[in-house]
Amino acid sequence: MSDTTSEPPSTETNSPTPGxxxxxxxxxxGISVDEWPARELTLHSGTRSDGFQVVYRRDVLDSxxxxxxxxxxxxxxxxxxxxxxxxxxxxxxxxxxxxxxxxASHAANVTFTGATWSKIHDEMDRLYPEERIVGWYHTHPxxxxxxxxxxxxxxxxxxxxxxxxxxVYDPIGGDEGTFVWRNGMPTREPVLCEPxxxxxxxxxxxxxxxxxxLEDRLSVFDRVFVVxxxxxxxxxxxxxxxxxxxxxxxxxxxPVGWLQWSATAHGT
Ligand SMILES: [Zn+2]
Numbered sequence: 001m002s003d004t005t006s007e008p009p010s011t012e013t014n015s016p017t018p019g020x021x022x023x024x025x026x027x028x029x030g031i032s033v034d035e036w037p038a039r040e041l042t043l044h045s046g047t048r049s050d051g052f053q054v055v056y057r058r059d060v061l062d063s064x065x066x067x068x069x070x071x072x073x074x075x076x077x078x079x080x081x082x083x084x085x086x087x088x089x090x091x092x093x094x095x096x097x098x099x100x101x102x103x104a105s106h107a108a109n110v111t112f113t114g115a116t117w118s119k120i121h122d123e124m125d126r127l128y129p130e131e132r133i134v135g136w137y138h139t140h141p142x143x144x145x146x147x148x149x150x151x152x153x154x155x156x157x158x159x160x161x162x163x164x165x166x167x168v169y170d171p172i173g174g175d176e177g178t179f180v181w182r183n184g185m186p187t188r189e190p191v192l193c194e195p196x197x198x199x200x201x202x203x204x205x206x207x208x209x210x211x212x213x214l215e216d217r218l219s220v221f222d223r224v225f226v227v228x229x230x231x232x233x234x235x236x237x238x239x240x241x242x243x244x245x246x247x248x249x250x251x252x253x254x255p256v257g258w259l260q261w262s263a264t265a266h267g268t
Contacts, residue, residue: 037085097128
């Protein structure tokens with residue numbers, strides 16, 4: 001894969017870069033705990049190990065899986081977006097978003113072309129201005145979880161801050177693995193999963209709003225219905241009165257008319 005590395009990620013997105021240790025091999029154990037904001041971790045299941053821990057938000061894993069499954073003929077890639085936090089057990093990386101890159105143009109390795117990087121930086125600025133690129137993901141359709149030499153090259157050149165990780169997903173085998181920097185080598189380590197934020201609240205409140213609007217429309221409908229009903233009853237009453245008046249109207253002049261009226265009025 002020769003065109004993988006046409007343009008490195010700008011340092012803007014990753015700056016400032018706490019945890020960067022120029023000159024030494026990247027290693028998560030070198031991350032200083034105090035420089036990161038404190039945040040309590042909420043977990044579906046699993047146990048947080050002491051020290052550096054990678055945590056994916058559930059919806060990010062879902063996005064990566066569907067991106068990978070969208071094209072199983074070639075590798076697809078993207079970047080991981082998130083932040084480093086600290087809790088009582090040390091630092092952890094929360095991956096809370098991802099940006100899809102492009103598929104490899106041939107059934108070989110993925111590429112991060114110049115166009116891919118500008119799309120990624122554009123989305124970072126637009127959607128995640130407060131976050132960092134915390135690593136990358138790519139797929140290995142049906143050939144398992146490992147980092148090839150080229151993958152390690154990409155990791156070492158573009159994602160070489162101690163807390164930047166590489167995620168590999170096999171959309172056919174269904175397996176996945178995350179590699180973190182240990183003594184200068186990307187090393188596969190278990191990860192944890194955090195539930196997605198309650199995104200269901202918004203649809204629920206939308207539903208509530210819709211329901212309120214529906215109620216409003218119904219009450220308007222009710223009012224209109226009552227008015228129509230009253231109008232209908234009034235017209236019916238008027239018609240009844242007219243009918244009664246006609247049937248009890250004085251007889252037409254002349255004896256025949258009197259007889260007819262008398263017979264109708266008295267039922268004889
Ligand atoms: Zn690979």
